[in-house]
Amino acid sequence: MLLFLALLVVDVFVGIVYAKKGHPKVDMTALGLKMLASAIFVFNGLYLYLNSHRSEYGRLIIIGLVLGFIGDALLSFDPFIKKNQYEQRNMIIVTVIGAAAFLAGHIVYIVAFIKAMIAKDAFNAVVYAVSLVIIAVITVTVKTKLKLKLKKLLVPFIIYSLGLASMASFAISLAVNAFSGELAKQAVLFIGPVLFMISDASLGMKFSDRERFGSLKIRYVTLITYYTAQMLIGYTISFV
Secondary structure: OHHHHHHHHHHHHHHHHHHHHOOOOOOHHHHHHHHHHHHHHHHHHHHHHHOOOOOHHHHHHHHHHHHHHHHHHHHOOHHHOOOOOOHHHHHHHHHHHHHHHHHHHHHHHHHHHHHHHHHOOOOOHHHHHHHHHHHHHHHHHHHHHOOOOOHHHHHHHHHHHHHHHHHHHHHHHHHHHHOOOOHHHHHHHHHHHHHHHHHHHHHHHHHHOHHHHOOHHHHHHHHHHHHHHHHHHHHHHHOO
16 A cells, blocks of 8 residues: 555656646657656556456456556657648647547446456446436536537547546446445545546647646646546556
8 A cells, every 4th residue: 555655646746747847848858757657557557466366357457557558658749740741640640549549448447347346246227327427417517618619529529538437437336336335445446537537628628729728737637637547546456
C-alpha cells in the first residue's frame, strides 16, 4: 500500500510537471515526462500483478494500461510531425489512432469487469443500467450547459462516450455487487473510472473549443484526474 501511494504521488507530480512543460505545445522534453508518467502506472499494474494471485482480471487490466500508454504516446506526437502541407492530416491520423487505443483500453477494462462479476456471481443488470443512465444524463447536461459544439467530432464523441460510460458503469456495478460492505475497495473501483470520465470530459472540452477550454488550469484537471484514475484502476488488481 505504501509503495502504491508513493507511486501515485510521483505519477501525479510528473503529470503536473508535464502539464506545465507541454503547454501550449509539446516538445521532446514534455513528451518524455508524459511517457514517464504513463510508464509509472503500467509499472504499478505489473508490480501488483506479479505480487498477487496473477488472475485473468489482472492480465486484462495490464493490457488496458498498456493501451493507455500507447494512446498517450500518439496523442502527444507533435515533436515527430513534420511541419509541411501534410502536418494537419498527420496530426488527425495519430490523434484518431490514439483515441482508438484508449477506446480499446476501455473495452478491455469492460471485459475485465464483466469477467470479475461473473466469477463472483455478482452481475446485476439493474445497477449497471441505472449507472449508465445517470452517466448519460450528466454527460448530456454538461455538454448542453457548456454549449459545446462538436461538429465533425460528434459521432466519434458518441462512440467514445458510450465506451467510457459503459466501462464506468460496469466498474460501479462490480463495486456495488461484489464488494458490499467493503467501502475502501468500493471506493477504489468507483473513483478510478469516474476520474477517467472527468479527465476525458475536460479533454473533450479542449478539443471542441480551445479558446474557452485550452487553459493550463483545464490541462491540470485533465492530467491529474487521468493519472490518478489509471493508478486506481491498476490498484484493483490487488484485490479483485
